[in-house]
Amino acid sequence: MSKPEQTAQAALFVSSTGSDLLANSLLNKGTAFTAEEREAFKLKGLLPGRIESLQQQAARAYHQYNSFSEAINKHIYLRMLQDANETLFYYLLEQHLDEMMPVIYTPTVGEACEQFSEIYRRPRGLFISYPDRHRIKELLDNVDHQDIKVIVVTDGSRILGLGDQGAGGMGIPIGKLSLYTACAGIDPAVTLPVMLDVGTNNPQLLDNPLYIGWQHKRISDHDYDAFVDLFIEAAQTKWPDVLLQFEDFEQQKALPLLQRYRQQICCFNDDIQGTASVTVGTLLAACKVKGEQLRDQTLVFAGAGSAGCGIAEQIVTQMQAEGLTQAEARSRIYMVDRQGLLSSDMQGLFDFQQQLAQSADKLKHWPVDSTFISLADTIKFSAATVLIGVSGQPGLFDEAMVKQLHSQCQRPIIFPLSNPSSRVEAVPSDLLHWTQGQAIIATGSPFKPVKLNDQWIPIAQCNNSYIFPGIGLAVIAGNIHSITDEMLTQASEVLAEASPAGQSAGENPALLPALDDVFELSQTIAFSVIKVAQSQGLAAEMDDSQIHHAIKQHLWRPRYRPYQVAKQALDQVYAETFDNECKQQK
């Protein structure tokens, strides 16, 4: 599907001049400043003489990008480009999203987080360290932007499947927000990555002389909660309508934080809710390929953490929508964690795990030692048809397990969703070989199509990046004040409907839309989510054409706008929202 054509853009009023203007990544046009702009903004001599178009600049940037062979070096290059000229960065991404998404996002962003201190170049986002806890308001005031609409916040405690990365976890909010812009046209000027630097328990980081964060053991319990409270209060006071995305918080914090704040501020947890939404959407698409419903499946999870339990609960909701009772739905879902299959008589489970534990009475009839029921036994004795990996344990799905699963159904659904690729529970080529090409697969990180019997089988990337950009667009365009489960369920339905599965012939259709279609998909998700929000009294009153209009109005495109000298001393890109800006032009 095509992206919207560039329309003639109204001028921006800009007060910065000279090297200040060139140093501002949101305003910098580099060699694309026109002759008139070079005069008006005191840029003469600060740039080489030739005036270039965005396309010419992108050709050079792509040439430079291709001069790096290692993905991490490509990542460093793209991040530097982002920090120098955001329009050019996003234009380049738009032209090569398929190629560059794995470089700015998973898997390479994992490596970038692990090496964050070593590869650090320029500041981006806000680092709020525990020792600054009494000055958070002042820290927020130091942010250039006056009008933040989306924050992605982490404390770096569970970065992808890589564990505690401390302040290096900042790579994740930066990467996620790049996708808000690349996949849903959110203006980068209104986004803010935030790192709550509460220390790290990663011994390598504590010993690393180059470590960039607060080199201290993590604070915990009441001190931690009080610190997060201070941040939420300050952010909400400064930006009352902001959307806050919690990202990559460790298991014991993720759900409690969501529960504590979801009534107070417009927020969601991407690992719990975004992942549930994309996975249920992808499961629905996989069921279409089988000609079955989700209610017909028996599912085994490896990993009963934030992602696993979030997905499982949304499956329960979906199965109920398909006619099962809640008890019937729960009885079809088996959660396996380090201590084996979760059962109702186990001690020490979190509440969110307890409600997904299988009844101990039922398991008594299995011919196994009930004190530890392994993943392999769970697959076998549950007669599973679906296997989902959210454990961060590479190679956890072995050949015997997968063959057992295949013996129980003709087309097993297998989703090894752990990120980055180095943490995947099984690689797609093995899964396809072990099942003679019958497995229906989706992974969390991107994998190339697999060739089997002269046929190329595409591998869907079941990643929350299909969902959160559209949710952000919905919140901004629809003025939504709170994110509900129904909105995320709606997003997964839109995703399933957009799946090529069921629309195209053949045994192995792509399960998810191509990345080229994601920009449009995000708008469709945004529209549907706004409709749900309206029905729940949580969004602005608008009719359908007004919703479409609001969505289009909020799409930022990476194109240079003409600049005019501002009379006031504040760059318009920071000073005003889109609406105010339009008024000023009239």
Ligand SMILES: NC(=O)C1=CN([C@@H]2O[C@H](COP(=O)(O)OP(=O)(O)OC[C@H]3O[C@@H](n4cnc5c(N)ncnc54)[C@H](O)[C@@H]3O)[C@@H](O)[C@H]2O)C=CC1
């Ligand atoms: N594809 C996607 O969109 C997403 C993927 N993920 C990935 O899922 C993984 C888990 O994320 P979270 O659930 O947030 O982490 P988490 O830490 O909350 O949960 C992981 C769970 O796996 C369990 N586990 C570890 N070893 C195991 C084993 N051998 N067998 C069974 N369970 C085992 C842990 O005890 C823990 O309960 C990560 O690798 C993450 O990157 C997470 C969110 C989205």
Ligand SMILES: CC(=O)C(=O)O
């Ligand atoms: C994709 C994602 O959010 C994760 O792996 O944590």
Ligand SMILES: [Mg+2]
């Ligand atoms: Mg995450």
